[in-house]
Amino acid sequence: MRELNVELGERSYPIYIGEGLLTDIAEIFARHQIAQKSPLLLVSDEQVASRYMAPLVETLRTAGYTVVPAVVPPGESSKSLAVFEQLITTALEAGLDRHSTVVALGGGVVGDLAGYVAAAYMRGIRFVQIPTTILAHDSSVGGKVAVNHPSAKNIIGAFHQPELVLYDLGTLQSLPPREVSAGLAEVVKHGLIWDEAFVRWIEDNSADLLALRPEALGYALYKGCGVKAEVVSRDEREHSLRAILNLGHTIGHALEAVAEYDELLHGEAISIGMVGAARIGVALGADEEVYTVTKRVLQACGLPVRLPAHLDTDAIMKAMQHDKKFKEGRMVFIVPTAIGRVEIRQDLSAALVRETVDRLKEEA
Amino acid sequence: MRELNVELGERSYPIYIGEGLLTDIAEIFARHQIAQKSPLLLVSDEQVASRYMAPLVETLRTAGYTVVPAVVPPGESSKSLAVFEQLITTALEAGLDRHSTVVALGGGVVGDLAGYVAAAYMRGIRFVQIPTTILAHDSSVGGKVAVNHPSAKNIIGAFHQPELVLYDLGTLQSLPPREVSAGLAEVVKHGLIWDEAFVRWIEDNSADLLALRPEALGYALYKGCGVKAEVVSRDEREHSLRAILNLGHTIGHALEAVAEYDELLHGEAISIGMVGAARIGVALGADEEVYTVTKRVLQACGLPVRLPAHLDTDAIMKAMQHDKKFKEGRMVFIVPTAIGRVEIRQDLSAALVRETVDRLKEEA
Known part of the structure; x- marks a missing residue:
């Protein structure tokens, strides 16, 4: 088992990564004084619940916990105020109190939703994340929790750090290949913003990663979470540095907004976005290698680098202007200025961005 | 103008108390770097808005602010997730960004609601409180913001400290007498938990307070906010000490839950609750004076001390057990152990509490 600490003063917490951790959960919970007397809300989605909920509930009940299971439909539509309110109602009816814990068993949607319930219920109760996707390694570090508004993603939320994150590599074995690749996009991103050696390692080990070999996967998650933890611990509330985690996201979010549902997964959209960012880096003077390596490592992970030609450039430009990362x-x-190094720029011309978006349609 | 600082490290903020502060608001906002480029959401209720909204909007617009007014119905029913969502929609449509500020102009309902919008929007933007009731002196210190769930008050919320609180004594002059007294209940509470001399002062100056004389009123708010600030700065997240602010609230909240809407205002319910707490204090060994002085100062402020006989004791006992201050x-x-001193007890017998509730029906 690997262990990583997210350093946030009194809000510090560990991430445990390993095989079979769900079997040992009672011991880990005991170590973290997760209250047994107060009901525990266990949130999952239908897909994840069908595989992992029953044994987990059984393990926790055997260990003396009062478990209140809550299963939501899979997918982004569950990150709504309506589902949030249902979970609050469930929590109230089950008698959750200030010493209760909300446990998120699932991917980013479940983590964000359950995390916001934990952040809001009685103004904040304890929260544990059990991510079951690679992508969720990203959202499980940093305490950003939220639900969506019909016209804006993640607009209603909080910063609420978990007590601990428990990554059981066993739960990742059932991921479909497309989601494996999409999840690796955020892993690559963490390399690209912070750690050149890790980027090279990902490229060299992409086959093992795509095959979900536990040793490679555990290391990639450990390193990916590690970069994120390092950045977040230096800037918890995103005053400045934390913005670098948005590499690929300015274009990527716009693509998600413009593409049909499911045409582009989040990881796929930011993969294309990172290629765009690399192109901009080169246009602003970075070595050409920044672009070629970025593209190569993403392709090695099975990710798309070309923007679907039918997505309208005007619509993409407009969507970018609605992003909440806009500053006045x-x-x-x-x-990117080099592999493993990025800078925050607010002075890009719309012309350069537009040209970059257009050129993304010609990547091969 | 009186100024008081709420000491919370990097979340510290000042409370300004004085006459005519709304006229000087642009200067105060400039001092606190309230952003002019980003739209500002000004939340109020219909009653308060009809008196103070238009001139305030005018003053702020003249000073260069883009003001987005949002008026909600008066009363507790506006502290709902539905109204919260409407305000988030308004904020989104008006283009509020991370540098925007939410300003609450009104009493506790508006402050709690607008504060929760500020806490949740983009995971937290800046917040300014302009309380227009005496009662709101309490909720304006400490950063507790929330909306209600149909079956539990303040269950969905956050800790979100304002940038500043601006108390213009002019806005209090239109308060009806019953609300003046109800507001003074929390002022008295702050004396009873922390400051005997202040309790004596309130009793001596109750006529001036009821007449809303600015000098007395300003001092009472300054002292009331000061006690609350002192307690909150020692225990921002209510781990322990902050619980003393709940003097009178265990019984008081139960009375509010059982009484018909509007039969008891919050301040009236906690006034009766504080008499109950004082009786319990005496039963546990405190000097009889704790009870007599508590009752006398509350009556001097025009507050009820007797529990309406038709409120069912069983129902009150049951409501107490649903309070979120229940610990396992x-x-x-x-x-109370003396005037100006209290202790936190978790070992009271239900029999003593029941007997106390019954005796509250016989107070005169």
Whole structure:
């Protein structure tokens, strides 16, 4: 088992990564004084619940916990105020109190939703994340929790750090290949913003990662979470540095907004976005290698690098202007200056961005 | 103008108390770098808005602010997730960004609601409180913001400290007498938990307070906010000490839950609750004076001390057990040990509490 500490003063917490951790959960919970007397809300989605909920409930009940299971439909639509309110109602009816814990068993949607319930219920109760996707390694570090508004993602939320994150590599074995790749996009991103050696390692080990070999997967998650933890511990509330985690996201979010549902997964959209950011980096003077390596490592992970030609450039430009990372009307771009190094730019011309978006349609 | 600082490290903020402060608001906002480029959401209720909204909007617009007014119906029913969502929609449509500020102009309902919007929007933007009731002196210190769930008050919320609180004594002059008294209940509470001399002062100056004389009123708010600030700065997240602010609230909240809407205002319910707490204190060994002085100062402020006889004791006892201040099934009571001193007790017998509730029906 690997262990990583997210350093946030009195809000510090550990991430445990390993095989079979769900079997040992009672011991880990005991170590963290997760209250047994108060009911525990266990949130999952239908897909994840069908595989892992029953044994987990059984393990926790055997260990003396009062478990209140709550299963929501899979997918982004569950990150709504309506589902949030249902979970609050469930928590109230089950008698959750200030010493209760909310446990998120699932991917990013479940983590964000359950985390916001934990943040809001009685103004904040304890929260444990059990991510079951690779992508969720990203959202499980940093305490950003939220639900969506019909016209804006993640607009209603909080910063609420978990007590601990428990990553059981066994739960990742059932991921479909497309989601494995999409999840690796955020792993690659963590390399690209912070750690050149890790980028090279990902490229060399991409086959093992795609095959979900536990040793490689555990290391990639450990390193990916580690970069994120390092950045977040230096800037918990995203005053400045934390913005670098948005590499690929300015374009990526716009693509998600413009593409049909499911045409582009989040990881796929930011993969294309990172290629765009690399192109901008090169246009602003970075070595050409920044672009070629970025593209190569993403492709090695089975990710798309070309923007579907039918997505309208005007619509993408407009969507970018609605992003909440806008600062007083200016686009904030994270731009690579070298492999493993980025800078925050607010001075990019709309013309350069537009040209970059257009060229993304020609990547091969 | 009086100025008081709420000491909370990097979340510290000042409370300004004085006459005519709304006229000087642009200067105060400038001092606190309230952003002019980003839209500002000004939340109020219909009653308060009809008196103070238009001139305030005018003053702020003249000073260069883009003001987005949002008026909600008066009363507790506006502290709902539905109204919260409407305000988030308004904020989104008006283009509020991370540098925007939410300003609450009104009493506790508006402050709690607008504060929760500020806490949740983009995971937290800046917040300014302009309380227009005496009662709101209490909720304006400490950063507790929330909306209600149909079956529990303040269950969905956050700790979100304002940038500043601006108390313009002019806005209090239109308060109806019953609300003046109800507001003074929390002022008296702050004396009873922390400051005997202040309790004596309130009793001596109750006529001036009821007449809303600015000098007395300003001092009472300054002292009331000061006690609350002192307590909150020692225990921001209510781990322990902050619980003493609940003096009178265990019984008081139960009375509010059982009484018909509007039969008892919050301040009236906690006035009766504080008499109950004082009786319990005496039963546990405090000097009889704790009870007599508590009752006398509350009556001097025009507050009820007798529990309406038709309120069912069983129902009150049951409501107490649903209070979120319950700790693993035990009632938490704040019990006076002397005037200006209280202790936190979790060991009271249900029999003593029941007997106290019954005796409250016989107070004269």
